[in-house]
Amino acid sequence: xxxxxxxxxxxxxxxxxIGIAGLPPHGDPDGPVHTHVGARYLEQGVAETGLRxxxxxxxxxxxxxxxxxxxxxxxxxxxxxxxxxSATRQPPPSRDESAAxxxxxxxxxxxxxxxxxxxxxxxxxxxxxxxxxxxxxxxxTPGGGFQSAAIIGAMMIALGLVFGREHAARLVxxxxxxxxxxxxxxxxxxxxxxxxxLTGAFLxxxxxxxxxALREALVVILEVAIAVGGAVILAQLFMALDAPS
Amino acid sequence: MTLVxxxxxxxxxxxxxCVGLYMLVAKSNLIKKVLGLNVMETAVxxxxxxxxxxxxxxxxxxxxxxxxxxTSPIPHAMVxxxxxxxxxxxxxxxxxxxxxxxxxxxxxxxELKELP
Amino acid sequence: xxxxxxxVMLLLLIATAITVARARDLVAAVVKFGLYSLxxxxxxxxxxxxxxxxxxxxxxxxxxxxxxxxxxxxxxxSERR
Numbered sequence: 435x436x437x438x439x440x441x442x443x444x445x446x447x448x449x450x451x452i453g454i455a456g457l458p459p460h461g462d463p464d465g466p467v468h469t470h471v472g473a474r475y476l477e478q479g480v481a482e483t484g485l486r487x488x489x490x491x492x493x494x495x496x497x498x499x500x501x502x503x504x505x506x507x508x509x510x511x512x513x514x515x516x517x518x519x520s521a522t523r524q525p526p527p528s529r530d531e532s533a534a535x536x537x538x539x540x541x542x543x544x545x546x547x548x549x550x551x552x553x554x555x556x557x558x559x560x561x562x563x564x565x566x567x568x569x570x571x572x573x574x575t576p577g578g579g580f581q582s583a584a585i586i587g588a589m590m591i592a593l594g595l596v597f598g599r600e601h602a603a604r605l606v607x608x609x610x611x612x613x614x615x616x617x618x619x620x621x622x623x624x625x626x627x628x629x630x631x632l633t634g635a636f637l638x639x640x641x642x643x644x645x646x647a648l649r650e651a652l653v654v655i656l657e658v659a660i661a662v663g664g665a666v667i668l669a670q671l672f673m674a675l676d677a678p679s
Numbered sequence: 680m681t682l683v684x685x686x687x688x689x690x691x692x693x694x695x696x697c698v699g700l701y702m703l704v705a706k707s708n709l710i711k712k713v714l715g716l717n718v719m720e721t722a723v724x725x726x727x728x729x730x731x732x733x734x735x736x737x738x739x740x741x742x743x744x745x746x747x748x749x750t751s752p753i754p755h756a757m758v759x760x761x762x763x764x765x766x767x768x769x770x771x772x773x774x775x776x777x778x779x780x781x782x783x784x785x786x787x788x789x790e791l792k793e794l795p
Numbered sequence: 796x797x798x799x800x801x802x803v804m805l806l807l808l809i810a811t812a813i814t815v816a817r818a819r820d821l822v823a824a825v826v827k828f829g830l831y832s833l834x835x836x837x838x839x840x841x842x843x844x845x846x847x848x849x850x851x852x853x854x855x856x857x858x859x860x861x862x863x864x865x866x867x868x869x870x871x872x873s874e875r876r
């Protein structure tokens with residue numbers, strides 16, 4: 435099996451190296467990545483979208499469909515994880531010593547060290563402020579929807595690890611949990627329909643100068659939806675996998 | 680930097696991809712396989728972002744102190760989407776692994792193949 | 796200078812990926828994967844992709860590693876062979 439795996443890896447590596455030899459060298463200003471659509475996004479991106487962070491402009495305005503379907507992807511992953519009853523099943527009688535050993539490992543699991551406890555509690559407000567700043571300034575500095583979602587999600591996971599399951603479950607309000615998880619796809623669908631109403635194109639943004647404020651408002655709404663929805667989904671993935679076996 | 684006509688940054692991405700592919704194919708533990716899948720995904724992201732670089736370029740954020748040339752923003756957007764998809768796939772794979780262990784008691788592929 | 800830094804980072808990346816592959820204790824493998832994710836975040840920053848660096852830092856160490864550790868707590872602690 436190992437020999438077969440090594441042979442396969444060598445064949446794939448050789449194929450990819452042969453393919454790389456035909457690529458233009460990276461960093462060449464005349465390469466196709468910089469001269470086709472990319473050049474137009476760089477020249478007219480700020481004027482057309484009103485966003486100075488061109489990555490956010492590409493994500494939300496120029497390639498909005500990709501972002502729409504990607505929030506649907508992570509929502510679907512959450513649905514798939516919640517649909518598996520692995521959390522509620524008892525582990526079977528030990529097949530071998532490794533399973534029993536792993537249970538012994540968790541039986542005398544180490545409680546949370548006071549250093550970790552203090553550091554997480556101290557840093558959590560600053561992490562939250564940084565995530566909100568990254569979200570709010572995401573159109574002029576590096577930042578934006580996904581970054582804030584990842585930071586807030588990681589912070590909620592850290593709090594969940596430190597405080598325990600019962601307290602962590604209170605981080606997301608229980609009644610609104612289902613709506614917050616679906617916030618990404620729902621808000622994207624609403625903005626897409628609004629764009630259809632305004633411009634005739636699904637998920638279109640009004641292009642004229644007078645609608646500048648409306649365009650910025652739509653972008654901010656989308657970013658907040660991505661951030662909140664993504665963070666709640668990440669925290670919920672942690673809660674689902676953390677449930678006692 | 681290039682060596683014998685090959686772009687070394689791209690070759691590094693190929694090597695990473697092959698390390699991940701070896702983990703995916705050769706290791707018997709399912710969690711190791713998912714780790715290998717993650718390494719493969721990050722190798723592809725490295726390749727995509729490297730392809731968008733430009734000589735003397737800076738990050739694609741048009742503020743007062745910046746001037747062209749900018750690195751292309753399209754690969755960054757694709758990689759951000761890719762990172763989220765990678766997290767989704769990893770989460771579902773890990774939930775499935777927990778389910779397999781709860782049902783069969785093992786997560787080694789060699790032992791799973793011998794089950795009736 | 797930048798070329799040397801770039802070469803060292805890429806070599807470090809490959810070396811950490813190989814240590815992830817060779818680790819037999821799964822918790823050690825996940826910790827090394829967190830280290831791989833940190834080196835990758837520095838590579839993103841060096842390549843002029845700060846958005847990707849922020850996301851990789853938060854997702855690689857914060858989310859993916861924790862999900863792996865939760866699954867390891869429920870299943871096996873070390874690789875069998």
